[in-house]
Amino acid sequence: MNRSIIVHLFSFVFYTLVQALILKNLAIFNLAFCFLYVLFLLSLPVDTNPLLLMAMAFLMGIVIDTFYDSLGLHASTMVLIAYLRNPWLALITPQSGYEVGAAPSLRYNGIQWFLVYSIPLIFLHHFVLFYVEASSFNIFLHTFFKVILSTLFTLIAILIVQFMSGSRARI
Template sequence: MTAGRFIHYTLNFTVFFLVQVFIMKDLVLFGTAFCFLYVFFLLHLPIETKPIPLMLISFLTGVLIDLFYDTMGMHAASCVLLAFVRNTWIHANTPTGGYDDNVPPTLLNMGFGWYLTYSLPLITTHHLLFFYIDNLGTELYLPLVIRVISSVFFTFVLGIIIQMIFYNKKRGI
């Protein structure tokens, strides 16, 4: 990775982190829909990112979010699971022509159909583990399912809107 790309992804992380911690933390729709926008930082890392560095980046991202949310590792565990599944899911969704080098997997670069099948299952996996850990021991599964579905929808729609407004093709944010 070149120094320019490293700086770009560092700034990208900083923006997502600050927005998550200072704006999204207090934004809850109808008491059930939470928005974990920082997940898009992990989804938009380069396709060429190897599994171990990706899991380390995800772990550090989750731990930093956990520090501000007081969630004791719930975000870290969810992010590591997302990173663990991400590369396998990318290879399962490889288009017929393959992927272009050094192109982030964003909506503008890949198209809506591919991006929907790429991001929605990964966001669902992240949210499902997060809310399952949060719900552990209460045996109330209907509220868990409602929280997961509404939060996935809220996160995905807000992520799409942000990409349409702020992202450039080939570079990301």
């Protein structure tokens, strides 16, 4: 238990720094953004207490917001997907069920299950994020385009990280 707290703490700092220093400056055609930090929330153990989950999502959102100068924006979207994550996990439980303390990961549950698990959450996160950020539906299509491309970009980044961190998958 202790070891996993340290690992989570480390990954919290790691995802935040990667997001704030590298991925923030990365926007393909000014349309596709990568919000890899969502993976921190997605890869917390299945049986994490929902209250703790939301608190961590809120904290991470505030830190990311500090770097994006958009106070409350990332925090609200992170809390939203933190709230929906556990019901969604319960809904798509594989036939064998989850092991105690297992993290939802690609290596452990297979790519098909992982895509089903992550795509709706990433899409929802990006959808709310971009429309709240634009704070209007004036440029609806442009924003929607941003949402779709960014979802793809984030998903690809998340898959790459998941493939690379095979040994950590069961922490």
